[in-house]
Amino acid sequence: MRNDxxxxxxxxxxxxxxxxxxxxxxxxxxxxxxxxxxxxxxxxEAVSRAKSHLAALGRDVALADGTFEGDDGGGYRWRIRVTPVATSTPPDMAPSGGVRQRSLSLYAIEITLSWTDGGQDREVVLRSERLLPARH
Known part of the structure; x- marks a missing residue:
């Protein structure tokens, strides 16, 4: 007999x-x-950078029609697309002799931040609208 x-x-x-x-x-x-x-x-980080670009538009950076691109550092690239949507003149509510209100323009803004992560292209897109005095 064997012992296991x-x-x-x-x-x-x-x-x-x-x-x-x-x-x-x-x-x-x-x-x-x-x-x-x-x-x-x-x-x-990309969302934070895109929000910074969005906050600067119209305040620190002039809002102009078109598409603009650049390098954001750290491997990120940005693209901003500004498109006019509509222009409107508010009804004149000033009493006679008063100052007439300026026309307003609505702009569609799209900010894209892209980067490469592990050989795969990635991007974050933020969209917003801004209402600013119209340029004549």
């Missing part, structure tokens, strides 16, 4: 293969999680 007090070599090898496969899956999941956090951080 220990594990056979085959049992040890099967346990080792199962443990190695589990560790491989664990490391793969951890790597995917780290990549997702990095992607989320780059996207958050």
């Amino acid at each position: 007090d220990g594990f056979t070599l085959l049992e040890v090898l099967v346990a080792f293969v199962i443990a190695a496969a589990a560790l491989g899956l664990l490391f793969n999941a951890a790597g995917d999680g780290i990549a997702a956090v990095d992607r989320a951080g780059r996207t958050e």
Whole structure:
């Protein structure tokens, strides 16, 4: 009669293969999680940069019709598209002899920030509208 007090070599090898496969899956999941956090951080930075460009339009930077592009640093590129949508003159509410109100123009604004992440092109697009005095 044979005494089975220990594990056979085959049992040890099967346990080792199962443990190695589990560790491989664990490391793969951890790597995917780290990549997702990095992607989320780059996207958050792109949104912040796009908001800064949007806030500067019409205040620090003149609002002009057309498409403008540039390098934002850190691997980001920006594109701003400004399109006039409508122009309107408010009804004259001033009493006679008063100052007439100026015409207003509505502009559609699209800001795109793009970057390359792991060989894949990514972009964030913000759209807004601005109401400014019309240029004559």
